[in-house]
Amino acid sequence: MLSGIPERRADQGPGRLIAGRYLLHDILGRGGMGTVWRAHDQLLDRQVAAKELHIATDGDEDHRVRMRRAVREARAVARVPHPHVIGVHDLVEHEDRLWIVMELVQGPSLADRVARSGPLTPQHTAVLGLQLLDALKAVHDAGTLHRDVKPANVLLRPDGGAVLTDFGIAALDDGEFLTTTGQLVGSIEYMAPERALAQESGPASDLWSLGATLATVCGGRSPFRRTAYPATLHAVVYDEAVLPERLGPLRPVVGALLRKGPGERPTAADVKVALQRIAAGETDIDPLPAADPRAYRPAPGTAPGTVSAAGSTGVPVNDAVTVTGLHRQPARAGDTLVVPAGGTGTGGGTGGTAVHPARPAPASRPRRRKWPVPVIAGVAVLALGAGGGLFLAGAPPFQDRGRGQEGAYDREQERENPQDRGQEKANGQEQGRDRGTELPVVTSVVQAVGSGVGWQRVEKAAVRKGDGVTVRFQEGGWSVDREQMPLTGPAGYAADEDRLLEFAEHCKVAPKAPFGTLLTRLAGERASSVLAVGEAVTFRAGGDGVVELRINDDDGCLHDNEGELTVSVEVTHTP
Known part of the structure; x- marks a missing residue:
């Protein structure tokens, strides 16, 4: 209030x-x-x-x-x-x-419709997208920005037509600033990166929010929602959207709308043409060009909906996706990255690798950067407290180790600072060149972890003794009781919710962690410990093995679970 x-x-x-x-x-x-x-x-x-x-x-x-x-x-x-x-x-x-x-619109919100009946088809989503795009054009032509486009702010008429509502934070171009001291106005997971960074926003910001909305109603979940507010904001600014396969022909459209820089996004006219084709039943949709061609150059050989070695586009969540590179620093001119044969990074091929020169990262958007000083002053409205300093430096403040980790969780769990880690790798590269030694090889796999299955192997994440392993939550939610318990994230249920399930303590795989916690272990390693992942966990392998993941709920208790998490596993091997 x-x-x-x-x-x-x-x-x-x-x-x-x-x-x-x-x-x-x-x-x-x-x-x-x-x-x-x-x-x-x-x-x-x-x-x-x-x-x-x-x-x-x-x-x-x-x-x-x-x-x-x-x-x-x-x-x-x-x-x-x-x-x-x-x-x-x-x-x-x-x-x-x-x-x-x-x-009075006699119908539910789009958010309620999806929650009740499930995600929409790509064709249905495209029809609604065209209506919302036309509505935003009228709003923009009137000199107004909506600034809070999201499924909850779209109502559905009895005939199924979409109505854009709740202009509670709209502002005229010549009006006063939307934020007042102590406030950040808008829904974070649908807020364009430039707005989160307190930079100038315009119609392209509303288009980004439209892209996030279309991804949510067709994919079934927000591409940037995380379990903690700061982590969600960090994902909006830094993380590439992981777009599920079910988006189908919408993937290149949504992927283009969710590009980080405003100039990298397509024009409303190009989006309209693509949505019209999808609404008409077409499925072969080409990548959309940037409104400012100088702002964005796609990686050579990278298809829509795949991950390049620079991590520039979305990843299908239904299949494991492998990206192998010499380092994880932003791609720069002259760097060489190693990717699976074919260059798409889908992990579908076997044998051999193809080498492609890396494209320079867009000048307007470095992959890892410190937040600008005006943001530290202006976005103090986020009230992140002690975690804010770490977050503003470019790393999530809450890389949760999970709650109640004692006894069984005696393995060292390291908090990572991506900037520090990146600098160490950069320094290691230079030293490696001087000594003539081989460079570390990093393999990154993105995989969906279901709540209704036990231990699930990340087959492409083979680990050798001494390798560094980082497991990181990306998106999603799950429940250990779809009728009685809400969805939770990788850290599991809060203490008061977990106590409601004390009668089923025998169902916990890791007794000291809450139900719903994302767990990992190294299968094949002798005396492997079970670790609670939380938002992220890093450990060094004591032997050879394969990474496995699961929900903290025993095999005999999985029948009433629902949901899944998308998780990345990064293995760093030093020859």
């Missing part, structure tokens, strides 16, 4: 008459900026949606700034008459609150 909001009185529930005209019925939904009511317009005898903003109209200058922003919301939307943009009927003040009266 925003500070300075008066407490709700007993007479502020259903049955109130707002501005002598709008009779409140039931609550349709709540959000960070307001509560939406179903109401009856007694003057025109029609059903409407009345949004009660969580901002008092009296108070200090801070409140008045918020009021002016809220008024802009209504005016901005009202001047965009469009079938796929929510209609605004009225703007009233009542009992020190601002109310926005809008058309």
Whole structure:
């Protein structure tokens, strides 16, 4: 809740008459900026949606700034008459609150639709994508940015048409800044990287959010959601989206929309053409060019939906994907990377390797970078506390080791700082050249780990004694009881949730870790320990073996599980 909001009185529930005209019925939904009511317009005898903003109209200058922003919301939307943009009927003040009266859409949100019925087909997603793209064009033409495009802010009419709603954080190009001290406005996993970095944003930022939305409703999960807020923000800024195979022909479109730099993304016109082809049933969709050709150059031989050695595009989650390179530093001009034969990095071929010169990383977006000083000042609004310093340096502050790791988890679990590790590798390269020694070889595998299966081998992650192994969570969620327990991430359930399952303690593979924890071990290694991964864990192999992964739930208890995690396994071998 925003500070300075008066407490709700007993007479502020259903049955109130707002501005002598709008009779409140039931609550349709709540959000960070307001509560939406179903109401009856007694003057025109029609059903409407009345949004009660969580901002008092009296108070200090801070409140008045918020009021002016809220008024802009209504005016901005009202001047965009469009079938796929929510209609605004009225703007009233009542009992020190601002109310926005809008058309009532008799249908669920897109988020609710996917949660209830599962992901949409690529063709259906493309149809809705075209409608939202057209709505955003109208919004942008009016000089407005939406800034919070996400499945929860898309309503579905009875005929299935999409309606873009909740312009609670929209701003006019000539208006005041959206953020006030202590606030970052928007949904992090759908927020474009430039917005997260407090850089200039524009229509391309909304297109990025559209791409994240399409990926979620067709793929079934957000490509950047992590179990911790800082980790999600880090993923948005630094990590490439892992796009599932089920996106089909949408993968090159979504992958292009989710490029990190605004200039690297395609134009709305190119996106529209591609979505029209998919909606018509076509499946052979070419990669989309960048709006600014100077900002993006695709890696040679890299197909959509694969990982190049520089890690530039998404990875199919249904198959293990192997990328082998001499190092994991950003690709630079003159570097040589080793990838599987064929150059696509899909791991489908056998025998031999093909060598390709690495493309330079885009000048506008280094892969690992320190956050700029203005962000440290401006994005202090994230309130990351002690973890913030580490996160702003370019590494997630919470590389969770899992909770309750004692006794069975006696293996050293190292927190990694990617910058420090990268510098060590860079230094090692130079020293290696001087000594004439061989360089370390890094093999990275991305694999989906199901919750309904026991130990699952990462076949392409063979390990030899002395190799360094890093297991890192990328995305997803799972549950050990689909009827009673919510989805959780790789660190497992919180202590209070885990206590609810004390009756089933015998089902734990690792007794001291919470249910749902992502576990790993090295199969084949003598006396191998079981480790809790959390967000990431690094260890050195005491013998030869193969990495295995599973959920902390025993084989005899997996029948009611659901969900999966996408995990990367990196093996560093020094000859």
